[in-house]
Amino acid sequence: MLKAFDAGVECVGILKGWKGFLENLTIPLNIAEHDDLHTIGGTILYTSRTNPFKGVESKEEKAKEIAAKFDELGIDALICIGGDDTLGVADLMYKHANAKVVGCPKTIDNDLAGTHYTFGFWSAVQLASDAMDNLTTTARSHQRVFIVEVMGRDAGFLTIYSGISSGADIILIPETPFSLERDVIEVLKKRVKAGYKYHIIACSEGAYPDKDSLKRDFKTITQETIDKLPKDTFGNPVLPALNMSQVLVDELNLRDDLKEEFQENGVDFEIRSVVLGHTMRAGHPISFDRILGLRFGLAAMKLVLKEDFGKMVSLQGNQITTFPLDEGVKKKYLTPDNDKMELRDLLVKIRYLSKQ
Numbered sequence: 001m002l003k004a005f006d007a008g009v010e011c012v013g014i015l016k017g018w019k020g021f022l023e024n025l026t027i028p029l030n031i032a033e034h035d036d037l038h039t040i041g042g043t044i045l046y047t048s049r050t051n052p053f054k055g056v057e058s059k060e061e062k063a064k065e066i067a068a069k070f071d072e073l074g075i076d077a078l079i080c081i082g083g084d085d086t087l088g089v090a091d092l093m094y095k096h097a098n099a100k101v102v103g104c105p106k107t108i109d110n111d112l113a114g115t116h117y118t119f120g121f122w123s124a125v126q127l128a129s130d131a132m133d134n135l136t137t138t139a140r141s142h143q144r145v146f147i148v149e150v151m152g153r154d155a156g157f158l159t160i161y162s163g164i165s166s167g168a169d170i171i172l173i174p175e176t177p178f179s180l181e182r183d184v185i186e187v188l189k190k191r192v193k194a195g196y197k198y199h200i201i202a203c204s205e206g207a208y209p210d211k212d213s214l215k216r217d218f219k220t221i222t223q224e225t226i227d228k229l230p231k232d233t234f235g236n237p238v239l240p241a242l243n244m245s246q247v248l249v250d251e252l253n254l255r256d257d258l259k260e261e262f263q264e265n266g267v268d269f270e271i272r273s274v275v276l277g278h279t280m281r282a283g284h285p286i287s288f289d290r291i292l293g294l295r296f297g298l299a300a301m302k303l304v305l306k307e308d309f310g311k312m313v314s315l316q317g318n319q320i321t322t323f324p325l326d327e328g329v330k331k332k333y334l335t336p337d338n339d340k341m342e343l344r345d346l347l348v349k350i351r352y353l354s355k356q
């Protein structure tokens with residue numbers, strides 16, 4: 001908006017994402033009232049999970065139909081702010097109807113291929129890291145195992161970053177399906193033997209066991225439980241519905257061998273789950289996200305002024321650059337060569353090994 005005002009361009013806000021675009025829900029955006037938007041969290045435009053392409057036969061026809069809204073709403077260009085779902089719709093509109101769209105990557109999940117970081121991510125990492133730091137107080141006092149469920153749908157960025165940051169003792173992410181026996185039970189046993197009295201497990205809401213472990217080690221869920229999960233409006237399985245942190249509590253409570261190990265080492269066997277959930281999409285953004293949001297906004301407006309559409313703005317290293325939407329909206333996951341994976345494994349292992 002700063003750049004738009006400077007260039008003499010009038011801004012209109014579309015309310016509730018794609019829903020508002022389809023239903024003509026708009027508000028004027030007055031720069032005098034909104035010149036410090038980067039300092040507050042959330043969005044004054046509201047948001048919704050609406051997929052205009054859901055169930056349509058011809059994406060081309062639908063894209064053209066939606067693109068006609070530009071004239072109806074009296075807008076020349078549209079800056080779409082969101083994650084893979086929101087920007088995926090923008091990509092289809094550009095591809096099939098040559099719509100004048102520019103993407104701006106915003107999601108706490110950081111799972112967009114076209115940028116190193118999305119804005120919102122680091123604020124959520126900080127919230128989750130602080131929450132796990134704080135939970136050690138009660139975990140230590142009560143000598144408990146805390147299984148903390150961290151948002152992130154099907155990518156593990158939020159969990160691995162906040163888990164490493166807060167020094168979590170076990171970190172479970174969707175990219176590396178876990179073995180209950182090897183990655184949880186065995187580690188807890190080794191930690192208890194090494195003298196640890198409390199444990200924090202950072203568990204992504206999208207973490208799930210590998211097929212062998214699911215069959216062999218689990219008593220309370222099966223493959224069918226996972227297959228039957230509901231799907232969201234974009235067709236993604238709603239993994240949080242599984243409530244993996246509670247599943248783990250139930251499974252661990254069924255393990256007499258683990259209980260005995262704790263008791264032999266003079267520690268009570270008590271396990272609790274905490275779902276951080278929407279507390280991670282809350283509060284004030286940290287400075288990194290405020291500045292990244294402003295930098296993205298500036299770059300997005302420059303694309304509009306140049307009439308360079310079908311692109312998204314992107315952070316590569318410390319440089320703001322642009323990326324074709326169709327490449328950029330693809331999902332990004334942690335890969336085995338990522339140094340955070342190595343750090344996670346070292347953090348977990350070295351703790352108990354160093355005390356033996």
Ligand code: F6P
Pocket residue numbers: 049107108109151152153205240281
């Ligand atoms: O914004 C993405 C995300 O934060 C995911 O990490 C999480 O699974 C999902 O949103 C929760 O969505 P909702 O608020 O619609 O339940």
